[in-house]
Amino acid sequence: MLKLEARPQPxxxxxxxxxxxxxxxxxxxxxxxFALLGKDPVRGLQMFFVEPIKSGYAWTEIAVKATPLVLIGxxxxxxxxxNVWNIGAEGQFVIxxxxxxxxxxxxxxxxxxxxxxxxxIAGVLGGMFWAGIVAWLRDRFNANEILVSLMLVYVAVxxxxxxxxxxxxxPKGYNFPQTITFAAATKIPRLFDGFRLNxxxxxxxxxxxxxxxxxxxxxxxxxxxxxxxxxxxxxxxGFSSRRALWLSLLISGGLAGLAGGLEAAGPLGQxxxxxxxxxxxxxxIVAYVGRLHPVGVVFSAILMSMxxxxxxxxxxxxGLPKSLTGVFQGLLLFTLLACDTLIxxxxxxRHAPRPLAPPAASSVQAxxxxxxx
Amino acid sequence: MESFALLVAxxxxxxxxxxxAGLGLLINERAGIVNLGAEGMMLVAAIAGFAxxxxxxxxxxxxxxxxxxxAVLAAAFGALVIWLNTNQYASGLALSxxxxxxxxxxxxxxxxxxxxxxxxxxxxxxxxIPFVGPAFFKHHPIVYLTVLGAIGLGWFLYRSRxxxxxxxxxxxxxxxxxxxYPVRRIRLLAVVVGGxxxxxxxxxxxxxxxPLWVExxxxxxxxxxxxxxxxxxxxxxxxxxxAYLFGGVTMLQFHLQGEGVQIPSQWLSxxxxxxxxxxxxxxxxxxxxxxxxxxxSLGKPFFPGS
Numbered sequence: 047m048l049k050l051e052a053r054p055q056p057x058x059x060x061x062x063x064x065x066x067x068x069x070x071x072x073x074x075x076x077x078x079x080f081a082l083l084g085k086d087p088v089r090g091l092q093m094f095f096v097e098p099i100k101s102g103y104a105w106t107e108i109a110v111k112a113t114p115l116v117l118i119g120x121x122x123x124x125x126x127x128x129n130v131w132n133i134g135a136e137g138q139f140v141i142x143x144x145x146x147x148x149x150x151x152x153x154x155x156x157x158x159x160x161x162x163x164x165x166x167i168a169g170v171l172g173g174m175f176w177a178g179i180v181a182w183l184r185d186r187f188n189a190n191e192i193l194v195s196l197m198l199v200y201v202a203v204x205x206x207x208x209x210x211x212x213x214x215x216x217p218k219g220y221n222f223p224q225t226i227t228f229a230a231a232t233k234i235p236r237l238f239d240g241f242r243l244n245x246x247x248x249x250x251x252x253x254x255x256x257x258x259x260x261x262x263x264x265x266x267x268x269x270x271x272x273x274x275x276x277x278x279x280x281x282x283x284g285f286s287s288r289r290a291l292w293l294s295l296l297i298s299g300g301l302a303g304l305a306g307g308l309e310a311a312g313p314l315g316q317x318x319x320x321x322x323x324x325x326x327x328x329x330x331i332v333a334y335v336g337r338l339h340p341v342g343v344v345f346s347a348i349l350m351s352m353x354x355x356x357x358x359x360x361x362x363x364x365g366l367p368k369s370l371t372g373v374f375q376g377l378l379l380f381t382l383l384a385c386d387t388l389i390x391x392x393x394x395x396r397h398a399p400r401p402l403a404p405p406a407a408s409s410v411q412a413x414x415x416x417x418x419x
Numbered sequence: 420m421e422s423f424a425l426l427v428a429x430x431x432x433x434x435x436x437x438x439x440a441g442l443g444l445l446i447n448e449r450a451g452i453v454n455l456g457a458e459g460m461m462l463v464a465a466i467a468g469f470a471x472x473x474x475x476x477x478x479x480x481x482x483x484x485x486x487x488x489x490a491v492l493a494a495a496f497g498a499l500v501i502w503l504n505t506n507q508y509a510s511g512l513a514l515s516x517x518x519x520x521x522x523x524x525x526x527x528x529x530x531x532x533x534x535x536x537x538x539x540x541x542x543x544x545x546x547x548i549p550f551v552g553p554a555f556f557k558h559h560p561i562v563y564l565t566v567l568g569a570i571g572l573g574w575f576l577y578r579s580r581x582x583x584x585x586x587x588x589x590x591x592x593x594x595x596x597x598x599x600y601p602v603r604r605i606r607l608l609a610v611v612v613g614g615x616x617x618x619x620x621x622x623x624x625x626x627x628x629x630p631l632w633v634e635x636x637x638x639x640x641x642x643x644x645x646x647x648x649x650x651x652x653x654x655x656x657x658x659x660x661x662a663y664l665f666g667g668v669t670m671l672q673f674h675l676q677g678e679g680v681q682i683p684s685q686w687l688s689x690x691x692x693x694x695x696x697x698x699x700x701x702x703x704x705x706x707x708x709x710x711x712x713x714x715x716s717l718g719k720p721f722f723p724g725s
Contacts, residue, residue, distance in 0.1 A: 050503075131508055183696070188703040192455065192508065193646045197692040200639050204692075208685035327516055334509060367527040369634070372520020376459075379513040380499070387503040 050391040060389045065335050065346070068382035075377055085364055093364065094356030094374070106243040108351045110313060114139070114305035115347035116250040118329035120257045121298030123338040127261070128294040129274035132180065134195025135302040136326025137202035138173040142303025143310040144206060145172025147317045150310065151214070153229040161232055166249075166307045173303015174296050176202060181295040185288055191295075203322055210317050225317040234312040246308040251344075253301065258340040270294060302326060324372070328354075331379045350375060426674050427554040434659075434666025435562045436620050436628055440644035441651070441658040442565075442572055443489075443616025448648055449576065450609035451589035451716040455511025456496050458641030459518020460614050461621030464488045466526040468622025469632045473532050481626045482561075482619055489618020490611050492518065497610035501603050504720045515641070523634040534630050559627050561619075569659040576655065585609060589714035592721035602721055617641065639692060646695045650702050652712035661698075668694045 073091065080090035098104055118135045125132045146169035153161050176198060183189040210223045219226070234244040261267045273280040273290045280287065305325065310317060332350050336342030357371030440457060447454050454460075468485035472478055496514050499505045538559075545556040576582040585605065587595040592602045624640070625632055643665060651657035672687035680687075703709055 133512060183700055187700040188706045188709070189696070189699045190646075190649065190703065193642060193649075193699055194696055196642050197639070197646075197695050200692040201689050204685040204689045208683050211685070212683055327519075330512060331516065367524050369520055369523035369527065373517065373524050374520075376513060376517025376520045379509070380495075380517055383505040383510050383513060384499055384503055387505065390504075 049394050050387070051394045052391055053389075056389050057392075061337060061386075064385040064388060065337070065342075065382055067388075068335070068378055068385045069349070071381040071385070072374060072378045075381075076374060079373075083366065085366065089364060090360065090366075093359040094352060097359050098352045098355040103241065104355075106238075106241045107355060108348060109247045110242050110244075111351040111354050112344075112347040113246045113250045114309055114325045115329050115332050115350055116344055117253060117301045117305040117308075118298075118326055119332035119336060119343040119347055120253055120340055121301035122329055122333040123336065123340070123343055124257065124261065124267075124270065125294045125298045126333060127274050127338050128270040128290045129277070130291055130294045131192045132177065132195050132295055132298050133192055133330060134177075134180065134197075134199045134326070135298065135329055136322055136324065137195070137199035138176045138299045138302035139306040139309075139326045140199075140202040140206050140322050141176040142169040142173040142306025143314075143317065143321050144202075144209065144306075145169055145175075145303065146307030146310045147214075147225060147228070150228040150232040151225060153232045155229060157229060157231040159231055159235075162234060162311065165232055165311045166304060169303045169305075169307020169310070170300045171303065173299040173301070173306060175299075176303070177295040177299020178292075180299075181292045184295075185291055191291075199322075199326070206317065206321060207319055210319055214317065216316075223319050227316045228311060232311050233315065234308060242313055244308075244312050246312055249304070249308070254340045254344055261340065266293070302329075328375055331375050334379055335382055353378075421550075421553070422674075422677075424550050424554040426670055428557065429670040429673070430663060430667040431555070431558060431562055432628060432666070433669045434663035435565045436624055436640060436662075437644050437647060437665050438565050438569065438659050438662035439561075439623065440617045440620035440641060441647040441662055442569055442655060443613040443620070444644055445613075445648050445651070445653060445655060445658055446572070446585070446609050446616070447613035448653060448717055449585055449589045449714055450606045451592060451714055451719065451721070452497070452500060452606055452610050453507050453511065453645075453718045454493065454496060454514070454610060454613060455508055455645065456492065456514025456518065457511075457617050457645055458637055458639070459515035459522075460489045460492045460617045461624070461637045461641045462518045462522035462635070463492060463525075464618035464621030465625035465636060466522045466529065466632055467618075469526075469532075469534075469625040469630075470529055472534055472626045472630075473529060476535060478538070478626055482622050485618040485622025485626075486615040487618065489614040489616070489621065491614075493610050493614020493617070494607070496614070497607045500720070501606050501610070504722060507718050507720070519635060526632050526634060529632045530634070532632065534626065537627065537630060559623075561623055561627070566659065569655045572655040586714070589716055592716055596721075596723050602723065606721070617644075620644070643691060643695050646699055649709070650698050652702070652709070653714060654712075665691060665694065 076091065077087040080087040098108055118139065122132065122135060146165045149165045149168040179198060180191050180195045183194050184191045210225060214225045216224055216226045234246055236244045269280065269285040270290050270293065272283065273285055273287055277287065310321065314321065328350050332343055332346045335346035335349065353371050353374050357368045360366040360370055361368040440461060444454065444457055464485035467488035468481040471484035472481035492514060496510055499510045500507045540557060540559055542556040546552040576586060584595065584600055588600065588602050588605045596602045621637060624637065629636065647658055647661045647665065650661045669691045672690050675682065675687055676684055
């Protein structure tokens with residue numbers, strides 16, 4: 047019989063190997079899926095893992111999609127490390143985009159470039175506001191933050207829909223549900239001519255560094271993590287759990303809002319009902335696959351971005367539905383969680399139940415003999 | 420009067436969906452497991468049920484397919500959280516994300532499909548009573564079965580030995596284990612049954628309630644059902660009442676739109692989600708009340724011997 051045996055100490059190596067193992071299993075399932083669909087698995091894998099990184103241009107496209115994922119993923123990592131379950135980043139992203147667009151729409155032909163700063167600040171405030179509602183309802187009324195943050199995603203999407211179908215609709219837009227195209231001055235500055243890549247990617251990288259410093263080099267970040275790992279210890283040490291709740295939600299909401307602002311004034315350039323494309327949900331996977339670590343988040347965001355582009359390529363070149371992306375993303379998180387078991391346990395081959403262990407080692411042994419369950 | 424009867428009927432119909440899923444999740448949670456994957460299970464079950472109905476033309480086979488789909492996904496989730504001790508919230512989220520992607524992927528071929536004429540049901544004689552007939556006696560059998568199911572579950576939980584064991588597993592798995600009950604197998608069973616019921620709810624939506632397949636068509640009903648268990652403080656009868664309440668809110672928006680009320684449709688569409696938040700706030704405000712009623716080991720992993 048295969049049995050799980052608790053490791054005396056969590057395995058550092060496994061913690062890093064687990065995402066790679068999970069990716070490998072996801073790829074194997076992908077190969078089977080392609081074969082079942084009657085497509086050449088090699089061609090299928092090429093779409094996901096070769097084509098998206100084949101050229102410099104392809105890499106910049108990866109970075110375009112990875113930027114919002116990194117920003118949101120960083121915020122969620124801080125949240126999850128503090129044991130605050132914000133799963134409504136998608137809504138905070140949308141509200142951020144709406145706030146940012148509200149500012150961007152004020153710009154005229156002679157508005158200065160400074161407006162970009164105002165747009166991004168508005169985005170951050172929008173995301174913070176939306177996450178702040180979650181924090182307030184949790185703090186003041188003890189309402190479950192998982193459900194509230196998720197419900198607010200639907201509300202945010204409805205607010206967006208109301209605006210683009212109603213008061214913000216472009217009067218010259220042939221009745222399409224979209225706002226005016228924002229003035230040129232609002233465009234997030236691009237890094238190179240001819241590429242969609244803009245300074246958002248630099249902002250994301252700076253945020254990675256800041257998040258790392260916050261998590262591992264500040265007292266406040268330390269308090270958050272203690273609160274997440276050992277709430278009782280945090281209480282005993284006098285760390286405020288309310289403060290942790292507000293702080294982590296405002297940070298993650300602000301970052302999701304920033305991503306929304308960058309998206310609205312960057313690649314999109316106007317608001318449409320298609321602003322929410324699932325970055326907020328994919329970022330949950332990004333945070334986990336990245337081990338809730340700022341550097342890990344960068345790598346997993348690149349991977350997740352490859353899944354997005356791979357899905358689009360599989361649609362245009364192999365005639366497969368784009369939703370393949372979602373299948374792979376979900377599978378990856380599933381397999382990752384399963385593989386993470388190996389951090390705390392090792393698999394042992396056991397023929398028969400052992401006799402009672404000597405008392406000295408009893409705690410470890412007992413954990414390893416789950417009889418009857 | 421006629422339109423009010425129809426509103427009542429629509430409320431019962433909409434509430435049934437939430438009630439089935441809510442009762443399923445209640446069984447899970449009474450055994451101590453929170454399954455945030457409800458939305459994903461319902462989506463996959465919705466497409467499984469719809470596809471079966473398209474190919475076989477038999478609604479009951481479609482329900483069975485939906486239940487099977489929900490049960491299989493729940494079993495995968497259960498294996499992960501119960502045997503591999505993965506985080507329940509994260510695993511449930513993974514299931515929801517996977518279910519959304521997978522159902523969209525499988526369902527792409529079915530977006531244009533239509534089901535044949537939907538069967539009409541009415542209870543002889545009773546259906547002819549003015550007002551009461553159209554409001555209460557012209558429903559799909561599942562609507563009545565759900566009420567019976569809630570009563571049955573109430574009896575099971577509080578009046579039967581099996582229910583006592585289930586509650587014991589959710590309240591204090593250590594004690595149940597010490598008494599010799601196979602805690603993890605009971606939990607898995609509860610999770611699978613819960614998944615099957617979520618699956619039934621999903622299939623009912625795509626086969627009877629809507630009836631069609633659209634990507635993401637569950638639109639948060641799985642999450643609302645999760646909120647429902649808290650709202651009901653984990654009691655079957657209250658799940659049923661809460662479900663009809665939410666069903667009423669959902670239907671009210673269509674009713675108001677039909678009456679030509681001058682509110683943009685988006686604000687009305689927000690109502691069910693806002694109502695969920697309001698209800699959660701009202702019920703959770705009293706932390707002690709929640710703590711007293713919540714299964715004591717809800718969301719906590721159990722590893723025998725540790």
